[in-house]
Amino acid sequence: MNKKLKVIFSILLVALFAVTVSACGGADDVAMVAELEAKLAEAEAAAAAAVSAEDLEAAQAALADAQAALDAASMVEEEFLTWYQYDETNEDPASDERVGNEYLRNSIPEFNAAYEGTYNWVNRPKAWDTMYQELVAAVIAGNTVPDVIEMGSQWIPLTVKNGAVQDLRSWAEQQEWFADLDASAVASCTGLDGGLYCIPVAIRPHLVYVWADHYPDGFPDTPEEFMTEAARLKEEGVYAWTYFGSTAYGGSGASRMVWSLISSFGGEYDDGDGNLYLTSPETIAAVEFLRETVALGYNPETVFAGGFLEEDSFKDASAGAIPTGLFGYRYINPLTAPNGTAYAKGSSDDMLDAIAAGDVILDHMFAPEGTTPGCGNDVAGFSIPVGARNLEAAYAYIGWLMTEEQNPKFVLGPGAGYPALTTMLDSEEFAIPFYQEAGEALSGSVCTPYYGTLENRELAAELIMNSVYKLVKEDPTADIFTVFSEAEAEYNAGN
Amino acid sequence: MAAASRSESIKLWFRKSLPFWLIMPTVIVLLIVQVYPAFYTAWLSFQERTREGWQYVGFENFERMFAAGIFEESIGHTVNFLVGYTIITLSLGFIIAFLLKSSGKLSGLYITLLFIPWIIADIIAGLVFRILVVPEYGLFNNILGNPNLFPPDGLSILTAIRPTPWFGSFPFPPSPAMIYLIMASSWRALPFVTLLILAALQTIPSEVVESAKIDGANYLQLTRYITVPLILPAMVVALFNLILGGMNGVGMVFSLTGGGPGTTTYVLSYYLYTLGWARLEFGQAAALAIMIAIVNWLLIAGVLRTTRVTERSI
Numbered sequence: 001m002n003k004k005l006k007v008i009f010s011i012l013l014v015a016l017f018a019v020t021v022s023a024c025g026g027a028d029d030v031a032m033v034a035e036l037e038a039k040l041a042e043a044e045a046a047a048a049a050a051v052s053a054e055d056l057e058a059a060q061a062a063l064a065d066a067q068a069a070l071d072a073a074s075m076v077e078e079e080f081l082t083w084y085q086y087d088e089t090n091e092d093p094a095s096d097e098r099v100g101n102e103y104l105r106n107s108i109p110e111f112n113a114a115y116e117g118t119y120n121w122v123n124r125p126k127a128w129d130t131m132y133q134e135l136v137a138a139v140i141a142g143n144t145v146p147d148v149i150e151m152g153s154q155w156i157p158l159t160v161k162n163g164a165v166q167d168l169r170s171w172a173e174q175q176e177w178f179a180d181l182d183a184s185a186v187a188s189c190t191g192l193d194g195g196l197y198c199i200p201v202a203i204r205p206h207l208v209y210v211w212a213d214h215y216p217d218g219f220p221d222t223p224e225e226f227m228t229e230a231a232r233l234k235e236e237g238v239y240a241w242t243y244f245g246s247t248a249y250g251g252s253g254a255s256r257m258v259w260s261l262i263s264s265f266g267g268e269y270d271d272g273d274g275n276l277y278l279t280s281p282e283t284i285a286a287v288e289f290l291r292e293t294v295a296l297g298y299n300p301e302t303v304f305a306g307g308f309l310e311e312d313s314f315k316d317a318s319a320g321a322i323p324t325g326l327f328g329y330r331y332i333n334p335l336t337a338p339n340g341t342a343y344a345k346g347s348s349d350d351m352l353d354a355i356a357a358g359d360v361i362l363d364h365m366f367a368p369e370g371t372t373p374g375c376g377n378d379v380a381g382f383s384i385p386v387g388a389r390n391l392e393a394a395y396a397y398i399g400w401l402m403t404e405e406q407n408p409k410f411v412l413g414p415g416a417g418y419p420a421l422t423t424m425l426d427s428e429e430f431a432i433p434f435y436q437e438a439g440e441a442l443s444g445s446v447c448t449p450y451y452g453t454l455e456n457r458e459l460a461a462e463l464i465m466n467s468v469y470k471l472v473k474e475d476p477t478a479d480i481f482t483v484f485s486e487a488e489a490e491y492n493a494g495n
Numbered sequence: 496m497a498a499a500s501r502s503e504s505i506k507l508w509f510r511k512s513l514p515f516w517l518i519m520p521t522v523i524v525l526l527i528v529q530v531y532p533a534f535y536t537a538w539l540s541f542q543e544r545t546r547e548g549w550q551y552v553g554f555e556n557f558e559r560m561f562a563a564g565i566f567e568e569s570i571g572h573t574v575n576f577l578v579g580y581t582i583i584t585l586s587l588g589f590i591i592a593f594l595l596k597s598s599g600k601l602s603g604l605y606i607t608l609l610f611i612p613w614i615i616a617d618i619i620a621g622l623v624f625r626i627l628v629v630p631e632y633g634l635f636n637n638i639l640g641n642p643n644l645f646p647p648d649g650l651s652i653l654t655a656i657r658p659t660p661w662f663g664s665f666p667f668p669p670s671p672a673m674i675y676l677i678m679a680s681s682w683r684a685l686p687f688v689t690l691l692i693l694a695a696l697q698t699i700p701s702e703v704v705e706s707a708k709i710d711g712a713n714y715l716q717l718t719r720y721i722t723v724p725l726i727l728p729a730m731v732v733a734l735f736n737l738i739l740g741g742m743n744g745v746g747m748v749f750s751l752t753g754g755g756p757g758t759t760t761y762v763l764s765y766y767l768y769t770l771g772w773a774r775l776e777f778g779q780a781a782a783l784a785i786m787i788a789i790v791n792w793l794l795i796a797g798v799l800r801t802t803r804v805t806e807r808s809i
Contacts, residue, residue, distance in 0.1 A: 046619050140544070157773055163546040248753040250773045301630040304654040307754050309629060458774040466565075469757045474656045486564065494559055 010172055047078040077120040080393035083135065083146040086414060087125035097128075098329045099348050107409065112402060119393045129249060135385055136162040145385040147394040150414075151198040153188035153379040157455050160191045165383040167195035171395065177402040177421060185420040188379040188449055199398050200380040200405070202415025205447040206260050206325050206376040207438060208363045209351070213338035214238055214320035219363035223265075223289050226366050230298040238338075242319035244474070248306030250458055251465030255376050257323040258468055259450040263285040263374025264367040269464060270452035276460055276491035278484035285368075287480050291472040305472055310490065313333070323365060325376070326438055327416030335360070348416075352434050362437040364445040377447035380415045389487035456495060463487040539781035556782040559772075565761060566783075571666040572673065573742065573763045579669070579677040580684070581737045587681065588688030588733065595689070596696045606690070613686035621750030624679040628652040653752070658761045670751050672758035680747050684740060688733045695729030696722070731802050738794050742787060763787055 004405035025442040072164040086100030088108055097103060104123055111121045124146065126134060132155045135363040138145045139162065151165070155437035159165045172178050185200035210219045214233060220226040230240030254269070262268070267283030270276060293299060300319060311331065313319035317338045322328070329351035334344040337359040382401070386396045400406055402421065408429040410421045418435075419425055425435075451457045467487045471480055540556055543550040560566055591609070595602045612620065627634045630651045642648035650671055657670040671676075699722060707721050723730075744762040752760040754769070767787065771780030 130772065133775055136775050161546060161773055162544050163548070246753075247755050247757055250769065301651050301654050304756055305630055305651075306653070306755060307625070307629075309631075312631065442663075457776075460775075467757055469755075473654070474757050490562070490564055493562060 009214060032121065054364060070204060077117060078390055078393060080115075080119040080121045080148075080397060081144070081146045082121065082123045082397070083126045083131060083149045084123055084414075085126055085128040085131060086123075086148060088123060090125075093346055094244065096331060099416070102166075103409065103413035107406075110406075111397065112355050115393075115396065116399065119138055119390070121397070127256065132159055132164075135159065136164045139164040139386050142387070144389075145387045147384065147387055147388045147390045148284035148382050148397050151152070151189075151381050151383040153198065153200070153381065153449065156191060156197050156459060157187060157451075157457055159383070160193075160195070160197050161455075164385055166196045166386055166388070167197060168189075168384060169194075171198035172196055172199060175400075175402070176398065179420045182418075182420050182422050184377070185379050185381075188377070189381055192455065198379070198383045199402075200379040200381040200420035201401060202328050202380040202411045203381060203420055204378050204417035205438075205442055206256065206323065206365075206413075207441045207445075208241075208260075208321050208323045209314065209328060209332065210321040210359045210361045210363050211314075211317050211338050212359055214317070215361075217359065219321060220366045222366050223368060227293075229320075230293065230296070234296070238317075239313060239319040240293070240299050241321040241323065242300055242303055242310045242313040243323050244308065244310055245299070245303040245469070246306035247462075247465050247469045251462035254461040254464040254468070255378070255450045256325070258290075258465070260323050260365040260373075261290060262374045263376075263450075264365040264371065264445075265289070265329060266368075266371050266374075267450060269450055269460065270454045272452045272453055273454055274495060276454060276463065276488045278464065278488055279481055284480045284484070287468060287471050290468070291476050294472045295476055304469070325378075325416075326418075329355075329434070330414075330416050352432070355437055356433045362434075362441040364441050367445075373445035375442070375447040376447050376450050380417060394423065454491075456491070459494070460491055463491055536781045536784050539777055540785050541778070542781075543778045544775070552778065556776075557779040558784070559784075560779050560782050565758060565766060567664075568666065568758060569761045569763050569766045571664070572669075572759070572761055575667060575669045575673055576677060576680075576737065576760075576762050577741045579674070580680050580741045581734060583677060583686050584688050584737055585680040585730065585733060588685055588692050589730075591685070591689045591691035592696055595693055606693075609689060610686045612683045615683070615746065617680075617683060617746035618750045620683050621747040622680065624675070625653070625751050628675065630654055645670070654756050657757070670756070672756055672760050676748065676752055676760050679743070679746070679751060684737060687736065691729050691733045691736075692726060695726035699725050724770070727802060730796060732800055735795060738798070739791060742791055742794075 052154075084100065084104060086097050086104050088104035090097070090101045090102060091105075092098065092137055096448065108121050108123060114120070117457060131149070132454045134152075135145060135149055136159060137143075145164075149165075151159075156165075176377065181200060182203060185203050186196065189196055189198040191197050191201050208219055215229065220229050226240065233240050244253045245257070246253055262283050265282045265286035267280055267286050268277060269283075300313040302313060308331070311322065311328075314322040314332055315334065316336050324332070333348065333350035334342065334346050335350050335354050336344075337344050337354065339359070341354075341357070341359060343354045343359075345353075351360060355362065364373040365375055384391065388394055401410055404424070404427070407419060407421060407424055411417060411424070412429060418438075419430070424430070451460065454460045464487065467479070467483050471478055471483055496686045497661065507632075541551055541553060542548075543552045543556070595605055615623075628636070628639065628651075630636070630653060633639070639645060639652065642649050652671050655671040657666065658668050661667055703721060703725075704717065707717055741766050745768045748754060748760055748762055748765045749768065754761040754765050763783070764787070766785050767780055770776045770783060
């Protein structure tokens with residue numbers, strides 16, 4: 001090896017050594033605190049053993065100094081790690097998650113100011129459709145997990161089955177805000193073993209966003225009225241509705257419009273005993289109805305294309321209505337009303353403005369005479385993963401979110417639903433046309449989670465949506481009972 | 496004397512074992528990144544994850560996998576995809592390589608342009624191909640949506656239903672989405688295959704070709720008896736690559752069709768992704784991974800046997 005190479009190698013080794021030493025900085029802090037604690041103990045012993053007043057004075061001064069030094073050393077902020085589907089560093093106004101991104105951008109400094117010197121909130125953004133899988137993988141592999149993770153109630157069985165989230169019931173029940181939580185929201189966060197695996201913050205029912213000009217008499221109340229209106233709109237060159245009808249995203253369409261429709265017809269997905277049950281007359285009637293609307297061309301083709309392309313038809317008013325979650329306003333923008341009015345801020349304000357202006361109205365799904373309209377419902381909340389390093393910070397964060405000041409910010413922002421804290425709805429933040437409209441729309445319907453007693457929700461959703469797609473789009477002549485029976489047999493055989 | 500002989504024997508031992516120590520780092524890396532995961536996957540295929548941890552379930556994961564309706568269907572889609580993908584890519588690669596070899600002018604530019612698809616990530620390529628055929632506003636929609644070209648109502652790739660199968664439940668003919676997926680995947684793999692064949696073409700000794708010409712061989716005979724046999728090893732390597740890439744690749748399916756419309760592009764690799772990553776059924780996913788690995792081995796062995804290409808000739 002020539003001299004030059006030796007020098008380069010030496011420099012590299014020194015650099016590597018320096019990096020290693022600096023990486024061990026945390027250990028130095030711990031050692032320093034331990035040393036100071038030992039000094040404090042010595043000073044305490046000296047104070048206790050002091051015989052003269054002078055000795056005592058000197059010992060007390062030493063004790064005060066040692067305590068001060070220890071306090072200063074202990075003032076090292078602990079990292080508090082969260083996983084959100086939002087990214088505070090993404091300031092792109094066109095980002096799908098701009099609402100959540102902005103929320104985090106504002107909240108992180110507020111939290112860090114409130115807990116200055118104690119906790120430092122660090123967020124790691126994750127993709128919404130793989131966040132929980134990553135969590136499970138991290139728990140199994142023993143890797144770093146967040147102290148708190150944003151949790152949708154539909155993910156509870158998957159994460160609980162894989163031992164990825166903690167039961168928070170005993171801690172939560174001791175908190176002041178627990179008694180104020182909506183009972184159905186708490187139930188949504190409850191596992192089959194009775195454990196509370198998330199703290200609900202926002203309840204997100206499904207309803208229908210409607211262009212008022214396309215439905216001047218309001219959204220129809222019955223399927224028959226809908227068919228009449230749909231025929232009229234078709235003549236005008238407008239689709240009656242648009243919705244997520246694709247099999248993509250693991251059959252998540254089963255939890256969206258399809259569930260609102262089936263539950264409005266009085267149907268269900270489960271038999272109340274953990275089995276898939278799709279062959280009830282009501283469920284079959286709902287699918288027959290949907291099949292007819294597809295055959296008559298009352299929806300755009302994008303309904304089946306996935307990728308949320310179907311929303312475009314509502315955005316440009318080429319479709320009259322879109323059944324979706326209450327949270328849909330975050331994503332469905334910018335808007336152009338049938339009368340040409342543009343709501344083009346490109347933010348969630350667009351839908352809120354359109355509602356305030358009366359161009360968009362909110363309504364519930366139609367239902368046959370004598371049946372109460374149904375709709376899907378899920379809960380947005382927070383879980384503490386198994387293996388979270390900073391439990392105290394996690395508890396502090398959840399408590400902070402439940403305060404009167406912080407709770408509406410989350411619920412109105414990324415939560416995009418109703419507050420799970422029942423008394424919170426009375427606060428002035430929620431006194432806006434959007435919530436009034438939504439409240440009226442939902443007052444006449446019963447919203448329930450689509451999965452009922454089904455434990456393997458991912459498999460169930462996929463089987464349901466594949467079957468529905470086959471029946472309404474791919475093979476409209478297939479026997480509904482037979483196709484659904486096959487799906488039932490496959491699910492129930494494995495459970 | 497004894498000390499000298501001991502030193503000699505140590506030197507001899509060191510000289511003899513040196514190759515072993517030199518390849519040791521590679522062996523360790525291979526053990527960590529290949530052998531251990533393979534054994535772990537095999538172990539996993541007999542386990543199920545519960546709240547308490549892993550639980551031995553015997554062959555239950557395999558039974559569940561075989562019982563799932565989508566499993567049989569995805570085998571059919573995989574066969575369609577693999578056959579279409581390998582035939583189209585190899586044929587086009589062969590033709591383009593031939594053209595590039597025969598036209599010396601600007602071949603450098605052509606090769607550079609040809610390589611563009613290869614440097615694009617398959618997820619991105621899938622998204623771009625998807626945008627091209629989005630119903631309502633896709634770039635190709637004016638052509639595809641034309642009822643005169645695609646009667647009776649035009650064609651919507653991402654939502655078109657599957658044709659009636661000709662052979663029982665086997666999904667043939669493939670759906671428009673599957674054909675489009677094959678085309679997109681071939682487009683992306685084409686540069687690699689072309690370059691491989693082009694490199695092989697350039698190694699054919701001109702003397703052999705000249706001799707054949709003197710002996711009166713025409714163009715077709717030259718291709719059949721000289722060119723193809725001499726580039727066959729390279730073609731087999733390309734075929735291996737295509738088979739393994741086609742069997743295991745999931746990025747393009749994920750971003751272009753998401754297995755849809757319906758389940759018409761649900762290939763085995765996408766099913767594996769769904770089982771392992773969407774449903775977190777690690778045991779079943781491992782069972783399927785083992786099945787796919789066995790099929791891969793069988794395919795490779797079959798190709799080797801059919802083409803009679805041995806390691807020596809490659």
